[in-house]
Amino acid sequence: MSHVSHLECSVCNRRHEAGKVQTLCECGGPLLVRYDLAKTKTTWNRESLAKAPPNMWRYSPLLPVQDPNHIVTLGEGLTPIMKADRLGAQIGASDLWVKDEGLNPTGSFKARGMASTVSMCLELGLSKIAVASAGNAGSALAAYAAACGIEAHIFVPRDVPRSNYIECRAYGAQVNLIDGLISDCGRIIAERKQAQGWFDISGLKEPYRIEGKKTMGFEIAEQFNWTLPGAILYPTGGGVGLIGIHKALLEMLELGWITGPLPRLVAVQASGCAPIVRAFQEGATRAQPWPNASTIAFGITVPSPLGDELMLAALAQTSGTAIAVDDAEILSDLNAYAQAEGLLLCPEGAACLSAVRRLAASGWLTGSESVVVLNTGAGIKYPDTIDARSLPVLPKGYAL
Amino acid sequence: MSHVSHLECSVCNRRHEAGKVQTLCECGGPLLVRYDLAKTKTTWNRESLAKAPPNMWRYSPLLPVQDPNHIVTLGEGLTPIMKADRLGAQIGASDLWVKDEGLNPTGSFKARGMASTVSMCLELGLSKIAVASAGNAGSALAAYAAACGIEAHIFVPRDVPRSNYIECRAYGAQVNLIDGLISDCGRIIAERKQAQGWFDISGLKEPYRIEGKKTMGFEIAEQFNWTLPGAILYPTGGGVGLIGIHKALLEMLELGWITGPLPRLVAVQASGCAPIVRAFQEGATRAQPWPNASTIAFGITVPSPLGDELMLAALAQTSGTAIAVDDAEILSDLNAYAQAEGLLLCPEGAACLSAVRRLAASGWLTGSESVVVLNTGAGIKYPDTIDARSLPVLPKGYAL
Numbered sequence: 001m002s003h004v005s006h007l008e009c010s011v012c013n014r015r016h017e018a019g020k021v022q023t024l025c026e027c028g029g030p031l032l033v034r035y036d037l038a039k040t041k042t043t044w045n046r047e048s049l050a051k052a053p054p055n056m057w058r059y060s061p062l063l064p065v066q067d068p069n070h071i072v073t074l075g076e077g078l079t080p081i082m083k084a085d086r087l088g089a090q091i092g093a094s095d096l097w098v099k100d101e102g103l104n105p106t107g108s109f110k111a112r113g114m115a116s117t118v119s120m121c122l123e124l125g126l127s128k129i130a131v132a133s134a135g136n137a138g139s140a141l142a143a144y145a146a147a148c149g150i151e152a153h154i155f156v157p158r159d160v161p162r163s164n165y166i167e168c169r170a171y172g173a174q175v176n177l178i179d180g181l182i183s184d185c186g187r188i189i190a191e192r193k194q195a196q197g198w199f200d201i202s203g204l205k206e207p208y209r210i211e212g213k214k215t216m217g218f219e220i221a222e223q224f225n226w227t228l229p230g231a232i233l234y235p236t237g238g239g240v241g242l243i244g245i246h247k248a249l250l251e252m253l254e255l256g257w258i259t260g261p262l263p264r265l266v267a268v269q270a271s272g273c274a275p276i277v278r279a280f281q282e283g284a285t286r287a288q289p290w291p292n293a294s295t296i297a298f299g300i301t302v303p304s305p306l307g308d309e310l311m312l313a314a315l316a317q318t319s320g321t322a323i324a325v326d327d328a329e330i331l332s333d334l335n336a337y338a339q340a341e342g343l344l345l346c347p348e349g350a351a352c353l354s355a356v357r358r359l360a361a362s363g364w365l366t367g368s369e370s371v372v373v374l375n376t377g378a379g380i381k382y383p384d385t386i387d388a389r390s391l392p393v394l395p396k397g398y399a400l
Numbered sequence: 401m402s403h404v405s406h407l408e409c410s411v412c413n414r415r416h417e418a419g420k421v422q423t424l425c426e427c428g429g430p431l432l433v434r435y436d437l438a439k440t441k442t443t444w445n446r447e448s449l450a451k452a453p454p455n456m457w458r459y460s461p462l463l464p465v466q467d468p469n470h471i472v473t474l475g476e477g478l479t480p481i482m483k484a485d486r487l488g489a490q491i492g493a494s495d496l497w498v499k500d501e502g503l504n505p506t507g508s509f510k511a512r513g514m515a516s517t518v519s520m521c522l523e524l525g526l527s528k529i530a531v532a533s534a535g536n537a538g539s540a541l542a543a544y545a546a547a548c549g550i551e552a553h554i555f556v557p558r559d560v561p562r563s564n565y566i567e568c569r570a571y572g573a574q575v576n577l578i579d580g581l582i583s584d585c586g587r588i589i590a591e592r593k594q595a596q597g598w599f600d601i602s603g604l605k606e607p608y609r610i611e612g613k614k615t616m617g618f619e620i621a622e623q624f625n626w627t628l629p630g631a632i633l634y635p636t637g638g639g640v641g642l643i644g645i646h647k648a649l650l651e652m653l654e655l656g657w658i659t660g661p662l663p664r665l666v667a668v669q670a671s672g673c674a675p676i677v678r679a680f681q682e683g684a685t686r687a688q689p690w691p692n693a694s695t696i697a698f699g700i701t702v703p704s705p706l707g708d709e710l711m712l713a714a715l716a717q718t719s720g721t722a723i724a725v726d727d728a729e730i731l732s733d734l735n736a737y738a739q740a741e742g743l744l745l746c747p748e749g750a751a752c753l754s755a756v757r758r759l760a761a762s763g764w765l766t767g768s769e770s771v772v773v774l775n776t777g778a779g780i781k782y783p784d785t786i787d788a789r790s791l792p793v794l795p796k797g798y799a800l
Contacts, residue, residue, distance in 0.1 A: 075480025147742030342547030
């Protein structure tokens with residue numbers, strides 16, 4: 001099982017004990033889980049994966065859960081990665097791949113982080129969890145909490161797609177719709193959690209969601225047969241997945257499973273909420289809150305992400321970039337992809353295609369390197385975003 | 401690749417040539433694909449699967465596509481199968497498993513049949529496909545057709561969930577909403593297909609959808625490590641999946657991959673549309689059309705299925721049964737399952753749980769055998785069926 005050794009502050013590098021409840025470092029920095037990779041090398045390798053389960057727990061030596069009985073799984077991970085030749089030709093990327101995270105339980109990549117975190121909550125004996133969510137994190141938490149009998153308190157902005165809160169409520173979670181943004185949801189949890197006894201798993205406020213999310217990085221390497229793509233584009237809100245993929249790449253480097261150079265990591269945001277893009281362009285190491293955030297891509301409407309420093313470091317260390325795209329481009333590429341490739345992306349995934357289009361046009365992408373786009377959720381969770389028109393009904397006796 | 405040898409009429413056993421366009425037999429019987437299983441035994445076995453792709457094409461020697469370049473895949477198959485201890489205890493089944501077909505592309509098991517059929521259409525040079533659908537078959541056809549540039553014409557009843565036709569339209573399919581049932585949709589296609597040049601892939605009107613669907617049977621056996629569950633419950637509309645699972649079981653028997661007795665197959669229908677249940681109870685070999693069909697389980701609202709004879713034979717040959725459940729039970733078990741297990745079933749999948757509950761109470765299930773339920777689609781595609789209530793919106797300054 002897990003080769004976890006300790007936790008480490010991502011800002012001040014202070015060491016913290018694993019196996020007990022931890023939130024942020026005293027310095028305010030997010031904590032990262034560290035493993036005994038030297039030991040891992042001697043007992044587990046790439047070939048071991050041939051017999052591993054077809055889900056994210058195939059990488060369990062590098063996941064934090066100690067007792068397999070605490071694993072709460074709904075079949076998350078090992079999502080398909082598909083070559084998109086037809087759309088790639090349209091947007092100037094001849095070797096374009098889309099990893100479809102919509103095929104996770106509850107229809108999004110959030111399942112990975114919730115599987116690892118809820119499993120750890122079970123292992124640590126926590127019984128009440130709260131999360132601020134743009135929608136999909138809430139659905140995923142509700143599902144995993146239901147699966148193991150933990151109480152879930154979910155705070156989502158009022159503009160979240162209706163199907164999201166129906167889903168949360170069906171799982172028996174306590175759902176609160178807030179007249180505000182995800183930052184308002186986070187603030188309410190922070191104010192209330194001590195009195196209510198909630199463990200707050202929003203953003204990077206605890207160390208375990210990153211661990212589930214990083215399995216996307218392991219899978220991309222395994223699915224590319226341990227060679228790496230030239231660039232990975234990730235729709236960036238809280239950025240936990242971007243940080244996780246970067247962490248996975250560094251762990252695989254240390255294990256000798258891959259060699260450099262690493263893929264250039266690209267943070268894709270919507271022009272209506274682009275704090276990381278602005279900070280990257282200014283050469284800053286931290287981001288400033290984005291005022292009046294608004295985009296159709298709900299999942300990346302995070303005006304003030306806690307992981308800004310880690311994200312900007314991941315972009316810098318991989319010679320990556322950050323880029324913002326407009327809502328109109330997102331919708332256009334969402335439809336173009338569906339018609340060319342037969343997959344309905346979520347708006348956040350489609351934003352990455354718009355980014356590929358721009359980066360290919362500008363020459364930042366050469367057009368010949370392998371490019372991986374993360375489609376973080378199932379498009380069908382957003383029917384009204386995609387198309388609000390109704391269809392005429394034809395009578396039974398209809399003839400064309 | 402494929403070990404296909406020929407096609408065979410399921411009614412009169414007449415032999416038909418593979419590798420060319422075929423519909424029904426001259427006698428009206430659906431055609432089944434036959435393989436050279438003796439040859440298969442010598443070149444491919446259960447151990448070969450260790451290196452096979454993590455999707456339904458892992459079984460490609462027993463699928464009909466001859467040229468791998470014709471495979472149109474979106475990552476369908478190898479869906480998770482999960483033990484449901486908490487819900488199982490509630491309904492009297494101590495070894496209950498749910499196979500989550502909602503984690504297929506387009507959110508339903510229909511992806512399997514469309515992957516095989518659309519691939520065969522590509523191999524046979526067909527360029528226009530039509531289907532009558534209760535919703536999910538339409539979405540799946542639209543996606544696979546888009547992925548390979550084939551034209552899709554989809555006829556769905558007006559009551560289909562709105563997200564279904566939004567999805568079809570996004571894929572660029574021609575969608576027609578009909579004021580009637582799936583049988584009316586089928587009739588309209590039959591009347592128009594010759595003039596329009598459409599290949600009709602509704603129900604069992606061509607031999608290849610069964611082949612994709614049967615991979616559910618292969619997977620259940622593989623996921624149970626080649627021992628078999630005692631019963632498999634399948635929500636039954638057109639019944640292609642039930643017939644497919646039975647066909648897979650027989651092929652695996654012949655290959656020596658499994659030994660009998662076979663799992664008892666159970667056809668689950670809604671009491672508002674239960675032609676197979678009525679025929680089974682009457683000991684008939686064919687079913688009569690069900691008048692005024694109506695249930696919240698859209699996917700099994702098929703009043704006059706073409707595969708009635710094959711389904712009833714599958715039930716008889718496996719000592720199975722057929723059972724109808726009410727809409728109120730379906731909704732109640734859908735919610736019970738979500739809260740106990742963290743998975744939002746589709747109404748059709750939930751119907752199977754209601755059936756387990758009834759069959760355990762009656763003693764037909766002993767309570768100790770392994771029972772597998774097929775959840776044929778993602779519950780989130782039916783938000784209004786699950787819960788039409790809205791939530792109050794709390795102000796930004798909200799305090800509990």
